[in-house]
Amino acid sequence: MNFNIKKQSYKGVIFALFVSFVGATTIQAQKEPQYTQYMYNIGGFNPAYVGTVEGPEISAAYRAQWIDIDGAPRTIRLGLNFPMLNKKNGLGFNIVNDQIGPLTQTYIDLAYSFQVKVTDETKLSFGIDAGGSFLNLDFAKGTFENPGEPILDRETVSKFYPTVGAGLFMYGNQWYIGASAPNFLTDGIYNEDVATIVEDKIQFNFIGGYVFNLSDGLKFKPAFLINSLKGAPVNINVSANFLIKEAFTAGVSYRVDSAFSGLAGFQVSKNMYIGYSYDYSTNLLGEYNGGSHEVIFKFSLGRSKKRGNVEKQIGKEKPKQIDTPRFF
Numbered sequence: 001m002n003f004n005i006k007k008q009s010y011k012g013v014i015f016a017l018f019v020s021f022v023g024a025t026t027i028q029a030q031k032e033p034q035y036t037q038y039m040y041n042i043g044g045f046n047p048a049y050v051g052t053v054e055g056p057e058i059s060a061a062y063r064a065q066w067i068d069i070d071g072a073p074r075t076i077r078l079g080l081n082f083p084m085l086n087k088k089n090g091l092g093f094n095i096v097n098d099q100i101g102p103l104t105q106t107y108i109d110l111a112y113s114f115q116v117k118v119t120d121e122t123k124l125s126f127g128i129d130a131g132g133s134f135l136n137l138d139f140a141k142g143t144f145e146n147p148g149e150p151i152l153d154r155e156t157v158s159k160f161y162p163t164v165g166a167g168l169f170m171y172g173n174q175w176y177i178g179a180s181a182p183n184f185l186t187d188g189i190y191n192e193d194v195a196t197i198v199e200d201k202i203q204f205n206f207i208g209g210y211v212f213n214l215s216d217g218l219k220f221k222p223a224f225l226i227n228s229l230k231g232a233p234v235n236i237n238v239s240a241n242f243l244i245k246e247a248f249t250a251g252v253s254y255r256v257d258s259a260f261s262g263l264a265g266f267q268v269s270k271n272m273y274i275g276y277s278y279d280y281s282t283n284l285l286g287e288y289n290g291g292s293h294e295v296i297f298k299f300s301l302g303r304s305k306k307r308g309n310v311e312k313q314i315g316k317e318k319p320k321q322i323d324t325p326r327f328f
Helices: 010-021
Strands: 057-064 074-083 089-100 103-117 123-138 156-171 175-181 203-210 212-215 218-229 235-244 248-255 259-267 272-281 292-300
Touching (some): 248 272
Antiparallel strands (some): 156 175
């Protein structure tokens, strides 16, 4: 799809950025929202994660991308991870609103996970999610010339399509690795009304990380996230974070050929975490925007006590192993 954007139109400019952002001549409807703090947002794109947390967990995230460009991406996510009492099953809920240029998508899904014990310290979780996406295209938000695309003669297009995804998540006390696909129903949105502007394809996500205990009060975790979508460049994210005194996190992240990021977070209380990241674009868009901001909030219930309490139980008949909160 080719658009002749009027130079004087700010909204036309962002529509051009919108087309280039998805990496193809068609709008990739299932391309997931982008997160810099993906290591704290795993439940948002891998349903196998939802039952692996220590207790019920609520998370919320807001991302404002490419500041100073009108119509640039904005993402809001609300998620719930809920492990069952038997520690083998988990439930999750996600609602995500993603906007870029004339396109708005609202995703809603429910997730279920079941995990098995591989070794004394390793578990493997299987997850599935089902839901749908409300898609809205409002071409009144852009000023551009139509080179013969009949769909653009309509001001808006509104559609709903179902989604079914799945994931795997294997983890131990200090590491994790996972893979997921958000939607296998790739034909769900391909119909007469939107076929000329939307082409849905399966996206695969691969994530991993390892926690190094450098000292009693310092942990170091490198992590990665890879997004693969046929017809678009592979999106590679690598990060390095430090956890200081179980209270403060600081680190950096790099999205290949896209952005450098700085991350910081604070454990406000035993159950509450707030994180922030800032992206500096390293591609051509860096000349036109003031970077990207992202804020994440997590509230956990029933978190375990610190491992230091284990030493106090030495000498008791049945010492209980109590782990520190995981750094993921």
